Amino acid sequence: MSFQSIPGQDRVKRILQNSLRTDKVSHAYIFTGPAGTGRRQVALAFAQALYCQVLPDDACGECLDCRKVEHGNHPDLHWVKPDGASIKIEQIRELQKQFSYRAGSSGLKMYVLEDADKMTVQAANSLLKFLEEPTSRVVAVLITDNGQALLPTIRSRAQWVPFAPLSRQTMVAALQAEGHPSVLIQPAVRLAAGTAAARELIQGNGFAEIRNLVIQLTKESLTRLPAAMLTAQQKLAKSELSDQLPMFMDMLILWLKDMVRLNLGDRNDLVYADQSDWMAGQSLSYDMKHWVHCLDQAIELKKRLRFHANPQLVLEKMLMQLKGV
Known part of the structure; x- marks a missing residue:
C-alpha cells in the first residue's frame, strides 16, 4: 500500500514522507483522530515505505520487504491489538522480548499499537520504559481515537500526527x-x-432498513399519527429497532435538517433527495420554529438514550413532536 493510494490526509502524508526523505523519522508517533480516517492504512503505508528497498519516501509495492509488510509476515514489524477489552502488560512484555533480538538487514524494528488508549496502566508504564530506553533502532506508531487519553509522559515522547475527517x-x-x-x-x-x-x-446490518423506517415513520407521524405509534411499537417489540435506535435518531436528525433546508426553499445537498418533493410540501405545513424545535428535541432525546432512557417513550415522544402534539 502506497501513500498515494490512500485518499485524503495530505498533511499527514506530507509530514511522514518529508521525514523519510530527510532521514529524520521520529522514534514514536501518535496517530490520533476519528475512526475511519485512514490511520491504519497510513501506518501500513508508512511501514512499507520504511522498509522499501526501492523508493526513498514511499512503498514500491513490488520489492520483497514491501510484499512482506503487506502480507503481515515481515519479521521486524509487530502489530499489537487489544486482547479482549485492553492491551495488557503481557503483550508489551512479549513485544519487548521480540525487540531484544537483532533486526534484519535494515537494522530497523517497528511496532504499531492499535487502540493504544486501551492499554492498562501497567502496560502503559511498561511501554513508557520501552519508549525511553529502546534497545535498538525502533519506530513506534500508536493509533488512537483520543490521543489525550494516553499518559502525558507517553504523549511528550512521541510526535503528534492528527488525522482530520475526510471531506x-x-x-x-x-x-x-x-x-x-x-x-x-x-x-x-x-x-x-x-x-x-x-x-x-x-x-452494515439494517442501514438501508433504518433509512426506510425514518421515511415511513415521518410520513405516518405527519399524516396518521396513530399508525406511526403502532409501527414504532411493533418494530421495538420485535427488537428490530431497539438496538438500532441511536442510529435511527441520527438518521432522523439528518431528515430534520433537510426539512429546515426545504422550509427555507433550499433543495441543495439534501440527504433524502429522493423524497424531496413530498418533504418540500410537508415542510411548509409548519413554520421554521417547529422544525428547529424538533431538531433540538431529537438531539436531546438521542442523548437520553445514552443514559438508558426507555426506548419506547423516547420514540413516541419524538413522533408526537413531529406532529406538533
Whole structure:
C-alpha cells in the first residue's frame, strides 16, 4: 500500500514522507483522530515505505520487504491489538522480548499499537520504559481515537500526527466509484469520518432498513399519527429497532435538517433527495420554529438514550413532536 493510494490526509502524508526523505523519522508517533480516517492504512503505508528497498519516501509495492509488510509476515514489524477489552502488560512484555533480538538487514524494528488508549496502566508504564530506553533502532506508531487519553509522559515522547475527517466530496466520489447506492451514501458520509467507516455503515446490518423506517415513520407521524405509534411499537417489540435506535435518531436528525433546508426553499445537498418533493410540501405545513424545535428535541432525546432512557417513550415522544402534539 502506497501513500498515494490512500485518499485524503495530505498533511499527514506530507509530514511522514518529508521525514523519510530527510532521514529524520521520529522514534514514536501518535496517530490520533476519528475512526475511519485512514490511520491504519497510513501506518501500513508508512511501514512499507520504511522498509522499501526501492523508493526513498514511499512503498514500491513490488520489492520483497514491501510484499512482506503487506502480507503481515515481515519479521521486524509487530502489530499489537487489544486482547479482549485492553492491551495488557503481557503483550508489551512479549513485544519487548521480540525487540531484544537483532533486526534484519535494515537494522530497523517497528511496532504499531492499535487502540493504544486501551492499554492498562501497567502496560502503559511498561511501554513508557520501552519508549525511553529502546534497545535498538525502533519506530513506534500508536493509533488512537483520543490521543489525550494516553499518559502525558507517553504523549511528550512521541510526535503528534492528527488525522482530520475526510471531506464529504472525497468520500462520496470513492463510494460512488465502488457502486454503492446514492441514497445510502448521502447519510453514511455525514455519519462517518472516513470512507472506510462510511462503507462499513452502508454494508452494515439494517442501514438501508433504518433509512426506510425514518421515511415511513415521518410520513405516518405527519399524516396518521396513530399508525406511526403502532409501527414504532411493533418494530421495538420485535427488537428490530431497539438496538438500532441511536442510529435511527441520527438518521432522523439528518431528515430534520433537510426539512429546515426545504422550509427555507433550499433543495441543495439534501440527504433524502429522493423524497424531496413530498418533504418540500410537508415542510411548509409548519413554520421554521417547529422544525428547529424538533431538531433540538431529537438531539436531546438521542442523548437520553445514552443514559438508558426507555426506548419506547423516547420514540413516541419524538413522533408526537413531529406532529406538533
